[in-house]
Amino acid sequence: MNRRSALQTLGLGAAAGSLSMAGCLDRFTATPVVLGIYPGEDWGRIDPFERWLGRGFAVTTHYVDAAIPDDSRRQFVSEEMTTQWERGRVPMVTWQPFPRESTTGSVTRAIAAGSYDDLLSAWGEDLARWVSDGSGDRMFYFRPFPEMNGDWIPWGADATTIDDFVAAWRRLHGTVAETGLTDEQVQWVWNPNATEHGSHDTESYYPGDEYVDWIGIDGYNFGDSRDGSRWQSPESVFDPMFERLTDLAEKPLTLPEFGTTSYRDGRYRPAQKAAWIDDAFDYIERRGIRMACWFNIDKETDWAVFDGERGTDSYADGDSRTYDVYGTYRERATTDRYVTSEGDTPIPTDAFRGRLD
Template identity: 45%
Template structure:
């Protein structure tokens, strides 16, 4: 593993020479208050704070909940010293849903009012108060899967429809006063093609992508169709493909990653612990510049803190909470509080993945 440095960053030897890797986390869903409490407990365990916090939002929310996602959730994350990574999920429907693919409806202007509302909210959030904030924007992720409506699941949808939708979103945000120092776009496919189209077909082009992203998980034996996979098996093939697609100069991120502890005859926390340690070593060698753990038990026991199991326990808020020692060991020094260049949380080079 590369040298761990202060300032919330991991020093890595990868493509382009030595650089730093931001460490981030998705602290779980639910009500905002509980999300923040979970994040606070996570940071207490690490004795520091991650540079990036992943948030999810759908577009199928009422006005009050939409504003909460931006004005409250993103603000709460920022004020705690993190940069928000907003995963923007375009769940929308209308009377033409059965006829026209979702991706094409966006491009044809069916949802211009929705886009205007969201782009205005994001612009206002950045310039709120006396500070200029910043965020990562990850719309319509895992498009090469088959589980989201924007993943060419409509029989008439094509990857070209997705590309046009992405470019439409990008153009609409470009119409605001936001600059590249305020927002960076992450194009984030799944680590494997599942939906019948190759990931290369969905690439919007270098002018529309600031960061590459890969979401990948070791499901272990948690499903009938899954088996234990090493970090290299999960990520290496897609890393090679994205490097060939966009070149070495576009920074690479892992916006979501995790591992189950499920093996054929039960659960093995020690084996998951080894997988975690190996992940950070692999990312450092591969030149990954951001890695965000999916820290919540969902389909299986992804959590590294306060989940179903761990290799140790830590007492926080009067409760013994399971935790994985390898994760804390790998990132504790890396999540020390970053000294901001006021009023920004990360330097421009860190934010843009250039350092």
């Protein structure tokens, strides 16, 4: 479900951690997992978060309205992305094509028809310039049209047609490719929601293997925090879509957004949330997920594992302040299984591309 405002810009993460291999359990077996985060709207919290962990995040997520003014777009690319890259983190740019004021009809139909070509070209040029400004060794994930199988976004097929959606994706991909960016510099993440809404099968949104590098699944355990929801295990949240998408294409898998509430059976139960976190890491490892990014903000409910409304533990960050935290997250995320940031060194190219065998 939609958890975001129309425009949120975030950070990123990257770098090599020590890697270890576990037993063979699934198709993408027992590979290390790139650790990512959405730290919420307050970017000041990522530093104490990493101090609590004792290591840095490899990837952090940005949300950006594709149609923001030119100056805002350039600032996002040149300043926001650069700041995070220089901290050793790789940006994941979640590109949300909210319609421009002049748009009539569907935004995906307009993109497919070429009405947004100026916007697509501007994004491609700015992103390519950002990579080249770093001597060509910078890299980023590009996650356009997220959760396209939901009914809360204007780029889903219910607002137009599947053909328009696929054509819009391919047109954007082609425009960025024309800048000369390679798959060692940009990785494309096709990212449906764990549950589909509307009249179209999720698989029909797939633009084709040559246009996708990663498959992502966003999923949350809302527990009893809203009408009609119930407590779900990680398997219940992810398995139905996981099975379908692994049959669809052989691509590395990521959870670009995942989290859980603590609200169960009429009250908040942090211990139940801690147990779910533990189960989620078991699921990630068992299923061979190659990148996982926790959604660390209390929004519809208490998703955060650091500096949220509640926790199972507390962390005193020097003389500054004390944070509510979930120690289970740190225990699981800081094992040698997870690829994290080490200073200002980005993750290796193979890890960036999901080739962690």
